[in-house]
Amino acid sequence: MEIKKVSMIGLGALGVMYGHQLSKEVPKANLRIIADQNRIEKYEHEGIFCNGERCDFQYVTPEEPVELADLLIFSVKYSGLHEAIKAAENHVDDHTIILSTLNGISSERDIGTYYGFDKVLYCVAQGMDAVKTGNRQTYDNFGLLCFGEKQSIDSRKVKCLASFFDQVNIPYELDAEMMKRQWGKFMQNVGVNQTVAVFESDYGKIQRDGEAREMMIAAMQEVIQLSKYEEIDLTEADLQYWLNVIGQLSPHGKPSMRQDMEAKRISELELFAGSVIKLGENHDVATPVNEELYRKISEMEKTF
Ligand SMILES: NC(=O)C1=CN([C@@H]2O[C@H](COP(=O)(O)OP(=O)(O)OC[C@H]3O[C@@H](n4cnc5c(N)ncnc54)[C@H](OP(=O)(O)O)[C@@H]3O)[C@@H](O)[C@H]2O)C=CC1
Ligand SMILES: CC(C)(CO)C(=O)C(=O)O
Structure with missing residues (x-):
């Protein structure tokens, strides 16, 4: 399987950094940022900037019918996770790989309980110094995404995501002890x-x-x-x-x-x-x- 359609929810310090990087490598129609109408209006009106560059994103509301995502990334805070999980429903089917950049040791459990653990890869976002003030995000260090199954790195999902990150220049590390x-x-x-x-x-x-x-x-x-x-x-x-x-x-x-x-x-x-x-x-x-x-x-x- 190849990852083509990507959906993301949460345009904060991390979401803007990953979204902007993806937007340089993935055709605009294939990268969908999920957000409610009020957020979308704000993003479109004020613009969102990553290290001074204006981001060019396609926004979709949770209700909008879309082609199913091959990869779904959650980058909201934990307090917003349950709402975000529901908001992404139209994007998920049996083949979707789901990744969470959230800190802590609970988000994969919550996402897996809702969508099924077979879709979830465990992830840690580390080494970045991303800061977002208002609509402007900046970073010096991009850091990396460390991911794997709970206790292995041999699955189809891991290989598929690693090959996608190679294509889109997102630094990563695999870890069999997530x-x-x-x-x-x-x-x-x-x-x-x-x-x-x-x-x-x-x-x-x-x-x-x-x-x-x-x-x-x-x-x-x-x-x-x-x-x-x-x-x-x-x-x-x-x-x-x-x-x-x-x-x-x-x-x-x-x-x-x-x-x-x-x-x-x-x-x-x-x-x-x-x-x-x-x-x-x-x-x-x-x-x-x-x-x-x-x-x-x-x-x-x-x-x-
Ligand atoms: N910042 C960092 O360097 C790092 C952060 N992390 C972790 O990553 C996660 C995200 O952090 P960070 O980027 O700093 O968080 P932010 O608070 O900067 O960003 C979260 C974003 O999610 C948006 N959001 C919340 N709910 C929804 C929703 N239902 N639909 C659409 N958008 C929504 C918020 O929008 P709004 O502002 O409009 O509410 C906000 O823009 C956290 O768990 C954090 O601990 C991990 C590694 C590094
Ligand atoms: C400390 C840091 C930046 C680690 O990358 C982080 O996880 C956070 O800001 O929440």
């Missing part, structure tokens, strides 16, 4: 996203030694401890790997949670500290650093 990869990224987000949000800073602050970096690492170590109870077994070597990924981001860039705070949007706190605290309760493991981060970020969100 649960570990997702937990590693989860650990990174629990540390970076929450600490940068609380310190109201940028990546520069947690790249340098000091109070913020210590807090980030302590929050990540709580995830390492919990991973043992979930049969994932993250190690100090995984911590070093993800600290290295963080070290390569632009010091002026900011994670999605910090961007949420600046825009006064409710963040993905439940997906990060919220999940850590619940896992800690389930396994009787103390998670004081994430509790402190949860309290501080909740307080900030109450002022929105």
Whole structure:
């Protein structure tokens, strides 16, 4: 099977970056951005820009009949995922490959429960420093999409998507241990996203030694401890790997949670500290650093 028709939902910091790259390689008629009428009017009126270039997208409403998608990409925030899953219904049939760029360890479960796990590939978006302010998205590092089946990289779906990403110049890496990869990224987000949000800073602050970096690492170590109870077994070597990924981001860039705070949007706190605290309760493991981060970020969100 060859991927020709692509549908995407969620034109944020990540969606604009992938959409713009795809729009350079895929004929306009074959790339469909799903959005409701109000969003479409806004996008068409204001334009959407990626590193200063105006994006040229075809928009379709959820109700519009379309040819079924060979590939469907979700790039909304977790709070918008359930609505987005329903909005994409007209695009999915038995052959559609579904990919989620969402952070956390839950989106594939939610999408698979709705559309069937046979359609879903597990994915982690890492190494990018994408920022979106209003209708303008910028990045220095494009990062990569790491994907695979839950525990293998030998399937038809994996081969088909890898060959498509080769064609459209989207960097990727295959991983036969996607649960570990997702937990590693989860650990990174629990540390970076929450600490940068609380310190109201940028990546520069947690790249340098000091109070913020210590807090980030302590929050990540709580995830390492919990991973043992979930049969994932993250190690100090995984911590070093993800600290290295963080070290390569632009010091002026900011994670999605910090961007949420600046825009006064409710963040993905439940997906990060919220999940850590619940896992800690389930396994009787103390998670004081994430509790402190949860309290501080909740307080900030109450002022929105
Ligand atoms: N930013 C980053 O660098 C990275 C982000 N991630 C993860 O990727 C996911 C997306 O993040 P990010 O791009 O930052 O998020 P953003 O908040 O920037 O973007 C989400 C976009 O989805 C749109 N949206 C929400 N619901 C719908 C819907 N029903 N129909 C159409 N559009 C919809 C929103 O539109 P509107 O604004 O109009 O509501 C918004 O433009 C998150 O889970 C994040 O954690 C992962 C790696 C890196
Ligand atoms: C930290 C980062 C950019 C990692 O690529 C991320 O996942 C986010 O901003 O949510």
